[in-house]
Structures are given as C-alpha cells and as structure tokens.
Amino acid sequence: xxxxxxxxxxxxxxxxxxxxxxxxxxxxxxxxxxxxxxxxxxxxxxxxxxxxxxxxxxxxxxxxxxxxxxxxxxxxxxxxxxxxxxxxxxxxxxxxxxxxxxxxxxxxxxxxxxxxxxxxxxxxxxxxxxxxxxxxxxxxxxxxxxxxxxxxxxxxxxxxxxxxxxxxxxxxxxxxxxxxxxxxxxxxxxxxxxxxxxxxxxxxxxxxxxxxxxxxxxxxxxxxxxxxxxxx
Numbered sequence: 083x084x085x086x087x088x089x090x091x092x093x094x095x096x097x098x099x100x101x102x103x104x105x106x107x108x109x110x111x112x113x114x115x116x117x118x119x120x121x122x123x124x125x126x127x128x129x130x131x132x133x134x135x136x137x138x139x140x141x142x143x144x145x146x147x148x149x150x151x152x153x154x155x156x157x158x159x160x161x162x163x164x165x166x167x168x169x170x171x172x173x174x175x176x177x178x179x180x181x182x183x184x185x186x187x188x189x190x191x192x193x194x195x196x197x198x199x200x201x202x203x204x205x206x207x208x209x210x211x212x213x214x215x216x217x218x219x220x221x222x223x224x225x226x227x228x229x230x231x232x233x234x235x236x237x238x239x240x241x242x243x244x245x246x247x248x249x250x251x252x253x254x255x256x257x258x259x260x261x262x263x264x265x266x267x268x269x270x271x272x273x274x275x276x277x278x279x280x281x282x283x284x285x286x287x288x289x290x291x292x293x294x295x296x297x298x299x300x301x302x303x304x305x306x307x308x309x310x311x312x313x314x
C-alpha cells in the first residue's frame with residue numbers, strides 16, 4: 083500500500099471517528115455528563131452567604147462556571163441553571179453589601195464575551211432573592227471622585243468603536259456612577275450628568291447609543307476619566 087493511500091485512509095478513519103463521537107454526544111445524555119459536571123466549587127462570603135458552582139470551563143487561569151447556587155447559613159435561596167457563565171477571577175467581585183435589616187445586595191461578574199462583561203445583581207430580602215438586574219462592570223474599587231465624602235463605583239456598558247471617514251465618529255457611551263449608600267448601590271444621576279458633560283460636552287442620557295454619533299476625539303476625555311478613577 084502506498085504512503086499516499088495509507089495517509090488518505092487514516093484521514094478518513096479520523097473523520098469517521100469524529101462523526102461517531104458527535105453522534106454519541108448528541109444522542110446519549112449520560113455521555114454529556116463529564117467528570118467536571120460532578121465537581122463543585124464553593125465560595126464563602128460575608129453574612130453567611132455561600133456560592134456553589136459547577137460545569138467549570140476555562141483556559142489556564144481564566145475560568146467560568148454555570149449551575150449557580152446561592153445559599154445563606156446553609157439554606158438554599160437561589161438557583162440559576164441557565165447558560166449564564168459566572169466569573170470569579172476579578173478581585174473586585176463578588177460584591178456583598180448589607181442594605182437593611184436582613185436585606186442584601188450581591189453582585190457577580192458575568193462572562194459576555196465577545197461583548198463586554200456585566201454584573202448581575204441579586205436583591206436578597208429575608209433569605210429570598212426578590213429581584214435581579216444588570217449593572218456595568220466597574221473600572222475600579224469605589225472612589226470619592228468629587229470630594230463629597232461619598233464613595234462611588236463607575237462603569238460603562240459597552241466597548242467603544244469608531245467609524246466614518248478616518249474613524250472620525252464613535253457612539254455615545256456614558257460612564258455611570260453608583261453611590262455606595264447604606265441602602266445599597268444607587269445611580270448618582272447628578273454626578274453621572276456632570277461627568278458625562280465633561281466628556282461629551284452634552285448629556286445625552288444614561289444609555290449607550292450608536293444613533294448618537296459623537297466625534298471620536300471625545301475618547302481622550304473618556305480615557306482621562308478612566309485613568310482618574312483608577313488613580314484616586
């Protein structure tokens with residue numbers, strides 16, 4: 083048998099083996115249950131909260147988890163079996179805050195690549211998750227950016243892109259500021275307006291919009307604001 087024919091037969095066998103594995107994976111539920119599905123990773127936090135996650139995926143130091151369970155003092159209070167991928171590699175998160183008598187806010191980083199990651203916030207009241215929402219990931223730990231004695235987190239929802247002739251335009255992408263209060267994180271509307279007027283020359287609202295085209299030169303003021311937040 084010639085080397086060429088032997089090589090071709092080997093390639094065909096490899097393709098057939100791959101097809102067989104795909105068919106087995108899709109038709110046999112037990113085959114899909116890899117060893118990692120039985121492995122659980124737990125994280126303990128203040129106020130008796132504990133997170134248990136499974137189905138770990140990752141490359142090197144980068145890891146994501148799904149099959150999310152939140153318990154408090156040994157009692158399971160929330161389960162997320164969706165395909166949302168939780169991350170625990172950033173030292174900023176999770177954030178756990180007491181917001182009142184038996185009330186808490188918990189913020190977890192969610193992998194949304196290739197888009198920008200976001201934070202999933204859980205509102206807990208008397209050991210029940212009463213609602214959830216989304217916040218942008220924050221650029222740094224909380225800082226007192228305007229010297230009023232109140233600490234603020236700041237973040238933006240989307241990555242900026244440029245277009246037009248010589249990449250002269252970009253989208254309106256406001257930085258949002260959240261005050262750290264005894265009742266949890268609150269959007270500081272006044273500070274958000276003030277800082278985005280400084281960046282964009284005008285406040286166009288709290289939402290990202292590609293329909294609001296602004297000169298790409300605003301990126302210099304935007305980057306300067308980010309650097310200020312990370313240096314304070």
